[in-house]
Amino acid sequence: MEAAREARAFAFAPLETKRAGLRVSVGADGAFEGYASLFDIRDTCGDVVAPGAFASSLRRRGAANVKMLWQHRPEEPIGVWASIEEDARGLKVNGRLDRAVARAREALSLIRAGALDGLSIGFRTLRATEERQGGRRLIEVDLVEISIVTFPALPQARIGAPTPSQVADDFGRKLAQLRMREAALGFEAALLRVR
Structure with a gap:
């Protein structure tokens, strides 16, 4: 009885994975x-x-x-x-x-x-x-x-x-995107203040 309960618990236990998302080409x-x-x-x-x-x-x-x-x-x-x-x-x-x-x-x-x-x-x-x-x-x-x-x-x-340089390139691109988004939000906020 106990073995059957453990088997059911294992069958429904969430599968854990740990990996970075990659663009496979x-x-x-x-x-x-x-x-x-x-x-x-x-x-x-x-x-x-x-x-x-x-x-x-x-x-x-x-x-x-x-x-x-x-x-x-x-x-x-x-x-x-x-x-x-x-x-x-x-x-x-x-x-x-x-x-x-x-x-x-x-x-x-x-x-x-x-x-x-x-x-x-x-x-x-x-x-x-x-x-x-x-x-x-x-x-x-x-x-x-x-x-x-x-x-x-x-x-x-x-x-x-990814190689370490690809990781750094991806990080640099993401950082640039965040900075552009931040600048756009700042610009929108300035336009709202002017109105």
Whole structure:
């Protein structure tokens, strides 16, 4: 009886999500970019990726030998990675969906509709340490594939994830809009005083 009550309570519990709104853009040719992993952020599995964890694997494999898959399904490649590189933030990727593949066309449509934007890595752990708060710190991994997924283990790993300079640009635009709105309101108030 108690288990059934808990199951009902769980089923009706509100789903919590925490993510920034993004403008996802995909080129006409299916090209996109984003971050497949971010450094020093704990994922839902408890893992944290250390800066440099992908470096030796990327030197060995290059972008061409890291597969782009649909939802981690090895039987469903959907495109190719043009570039994969570590930057100060994480694992930045540029890829292109193969529009000759039916699943890639579906993915492209879902990405454009805003229904799909997650990225997730498939890897083998080569070196890791146990974290005091649980989980692992991944020091070196062999990157095998990067998938386009519905729910990434690292919620911030997204197609179109903004770079710090894009965030600053967006902030600057919003600030300029607020200042223009404030000036317009001030002008309207001055006109009302004159009447």
